[in-house]
Structures are given as C-alpha cells and as structure tokens.
Amino acid sequence: MEIDPRRLRVLLAIARTGGVLAAADELRLTPSAVSQQLNKLEDESGHALVVRTPKGSLLTPAGLAMAEAAEEIERALNAARARMESGAELAGVVRVGGFTSFLRTIVIPRLPEWRSQYPQLQIRIVEDDLPALMRLLRQRELDAVVVELDSATAEQRSLPTGMLEEPLLDEPWKLVVPSEALLGTENVDLARLPLPWLGVEPSAANAAVIGRLRRSTGARVETVHQYQETLTALALVAAGEGVAVVPALALSGVVQDGVDVLDVPGLGTRRIVLRRFDRRNSANGPVDTVARLLRESVSAFDTLAVAPRPVAPAHPERRAPS
Template identity: 35%
Template sequence: MIDPRRLRILRAVADHRTVTAAAAALYLTPSAVSQQLAALEQETGHALLTRSGRGVRLTAAGEILLSHANEVLAQLERAEAELAAYAGGAAGEVTVAAFATGIAEVLAPAIARLALDHPGIRLRVRDAEGDQSLPMLLDGEADVVLAVEYRGWPGADDPRLSVLPLYAEPFDAVLPPAHPLAGLPGVALADLADSDWVGQYPANPCYDVTLLACESAGFQPRFVHSSDDFRAVVALVGAGAGVALIPRSALRGMDLKEVQIRPVIGPGPSAMRRVFAATRRGAESHPLIAPVLSSLAREAGRLPTH
C-alpha cells in the first residue's frame, strides 16, 4: 500500500528539483525526505528519482507515479472538503497569498464582505507575486492565491490546481509631460521603441507583460530604471527618466499630475494583466475555501471596466 504522505513528498521534490528545497518547503529535514522517498521506492518497487546536475529529476516510473499522485491528492482534498461540509458550520482560518494591487482592489473588499456573510471565516493575507504564491499554495503554506498569469506559470490545466479566472485589464502608457507623444489620444508601442523605460524587475509578472508586448511591437524595451512599486515608477516617469506601462487598476487613486496617461493603441496583441484565483485541485468545494473564491469572483466583477 502506497502511503499518500509520501506522494506529497514526491510531488514537492518534483516541483523544487532538489531534496533540500523540498524539505524546506515541507518543514522537514533533508534526511527525513530522503528516508520517505526510499520507503516509497520500496513500496512501488521502482527507482523514482535520478541525479541531474546538482538536483534530481523523476525517472519514467516516477513520472507515472506523479501523474497518479496528483489525482490521489486532489481526491483527498475533496474528501476533506466533504467531511468538513458534513461537520457543518464553516468556521476557521484561510490563508490567501496575493499581489499588492489585487489585495487593494479585490481581496480587501472580499474580506469586508466575508465578515458580514461568513463571520466564522478568518482570512490571513500574505503579500506575494504569482511566482511566489503558487509554490506556497502547492506546498501547503497558502490555501488560496490571487495571482497574475506570468511567463512559465503552470497553466489552468495543471492537474495540481483548480483555477478561477477573475478579470483582465489593460496596461496604459505612462509618459513624461514633455514627451513628444504626450499630446496624442493614444500611443502605439512601436513609437516608444527609442525611449528609455522604467520597468519592474524580471521576477515581476508585469515585467513579462511589458517585455512581450514590446517584442510583439518589434523592439526590446531599453530598461534604464527598475522598481516593483508602481508609485515609484510613476514618480520616475514624472521626473523625465523614461516611459512605462502600468496596469490600469494600479493607477487608480494615484497622484498623476506629473505624468500623462494614454491608452495603448495599434496593431498586435494588447498589453493585458490576467488575474486568477487558484486553490489545490479538490479543495475548491471546501466549506471554508468556496466562500472565499466566491467573494473574490464577486468583487472582481465589480471592478471598473475602463
């Protein structure tokens, strides 16, 4: 009989690529992880891991077992959800990892609504971008994530995740008042090819959106300044340090007197931020998690569309 706890360890090793990183994510020692993996190999009668550089990778048998592990672990999440529903009375704590603008625009209003509709549910919020929050979810450090699609994200069809699309919003061009294009009603990205740029750091999903949009327009943006704080980006643009693309919702409520905001126009794919909520597959019907997802969807639906 295969111990499902060892399947969780196998999935963590597959996700993190090293025993040490998987152990840290699971709050275990590397030796404990190695022992559990050795026991799992004994249970299955197959070698499941092989060395790969400084890390490890799954063998063919390991990949087969991992595909079943995802189904088994999702079913266990469903079982826990049904048992919790049977016990009745949704009361407990849900940890939500979310990016900063999502917290302000969607999660904070959802918390206020949950306090009225489901007073037994307490939310604990952790500020994290998608490339941080999804590993937190899969490692059990978060129950729900509010995140932005980014290059290399697992995708909505990942067997480990249950993904709920929430909203998509455009990026607007932010220009210094003296920029030659500041007087136009809209800006084509190709016309900004020769400008200096203020952008986010490469780990930020907004960096990917900006980079891909500019590449689609036929150029590589020349990033001269970097900040993950949108207010800092606007301040730098206002000082004439460059141009930027910023998600429309991030500009709401900001002091924009020193910059010009213009919609991006022209051919090619638009610069868009696509936001989703996710939980571990099978957990979406849990009586604590389902109301949180519902509240996030309701608040996302109330966001301005322009």
C-alpha cells in the same frame, strides 16, 4: 510492503516541482535529505519511483501510482481538517495570496462585508511576489493564489497535478508618461519613445509586456531603474525618469501629479486568474465560497474608472520623434 507515509510528501514534491533540488526548496530540506528519503521510500516499496534525466526527474509507472495514492491521502486529510474547522455553519480559515493592486482594490474593501456575511469564516491575505506565492500554494500553506499574466505571452503549460486555474478578469495595460511628454502626439510608436522604459521586478506581468514589445518591434527597448510597486513607478515617471506600463487596476484610486495615463493600442491586456488545488466534494466549502466572493467582487469593479487619454498607434511612415 510497509511504507512510512511521511516519505510520501517527498515524492509528491518531486512530482510537482520536477526535480530533487526544487523539491528540497519546497520542503525546506537539503537535496541530500530529499534523496535519502526517496531512496528509503524506493526500498520500502521495492520499486524504482523516479528516473533522473538531464532535464529533471520523471516518475516511473510505480512512482505515478505511489504519487496518486499520496494525493488521495492528502485530500482525505484536507477534507477531515475542513470538516473539523467548519462545523454546522460555514467556518474556517482561508488563506489567499495575491499581488498589491488586486488585494488593495478587489479584496480588502470587501473584507468587512464578507466578515458580516460569514462571521465564522476568516479570510487571511498574504501579499508577495509570484514565485513565493506559488511555492506557498504547493506547500498547502495557502489555499488559493491570485496570479497576474500578460495575456499575449501567457504560457499554455500544464499546471501541477490537481491544480485548477479560473479566469477572473482581463484588463487593459496603460502607458504612463510624464505630463505633456507626448502632448500633441497623435501616433505613438512604442519602439521609439522619447524616454526609456522603467524596469519592473522580473516576475511581474509588466516585465513580460516589455519583453514582448522588444521582440515584436525588433528595437532595443532600454530599461532604467527597477521598481516593484506602482506608486514607485508613478513617482519615477513624474520625475521624468522614464515611462512605464501599468495595469488599469493598479491606478484605481491613485492620484499622482505630473503623469499622463495613455490608452495605446498594442499594449494588450493583463489577465488575472485564481489558482488553487481541487477539493473534491467541497462545492460549498470555505475555499469555494471565497472563490465565489472574489468573482463577485471582480464583476462589480469598474476598470473604466481610470480615464486615460486615448492615442493611436504610430503609422509605419509616421513615427513619433525619438
């Protein structure tokens, strides 16, 4: 049995994404090219490796064995690359993906300190939305990705084979409203606010909060506009266009006239986690060192630096005016 090892990456992509179309997107190939490579790999191995179903592609027992062997090869190559890059002193390039508020407040201010502490360690950051970052992580073009989730709606689905998820921070969601829009309101009914909600980019955790509120209240939660950056949301709120749910971290160091930041029970928390692939026998390697630096930076950050005005949730018999 002679197998072209270059075809193994196609099988790994199918295993990790669950289908030929998704694997083609990951590998930047056409679906027909992926299918051709898979067929050739099956011919070379003499076994059916994938069973196609209406819900996606499943690996056969032979396919699982082949995928495990492919992962061992991938780990060995990564270990060899790490040894070549590191040398005697901790060295190498670690590529970390993340979202704006985390990179701005947790990572970037510490870069000079980390550079001084580890002069041979280069930390490269990539800012993008979650789908793009996870695609780069699966393609091994990123070493780690910082992910935001709405704690109350975070899905407990299994991660791709070999991927680790480490919690970094749970922080409160804040309600941002135009100045004095709810002045004197002691009880806030999130389902009956006097202004519409601002829409947020669908992959952001804020969008999950709005969806959760829509389901839990049974009310029609109207959204207007669509923003991606917190500064855009704050500008829209200040202009009286609507209200927004924003994590505390995103408000750190931000000054915006014309808005009130409220702490409202029922909004829940945002969970921030670090995702990366397991690198066996590399407890002191560059990626593990950067993960430790991120944990230390998070623990030193004070999410209470933003002092919102606390308000109570609305009593069922005392709704805020709509």
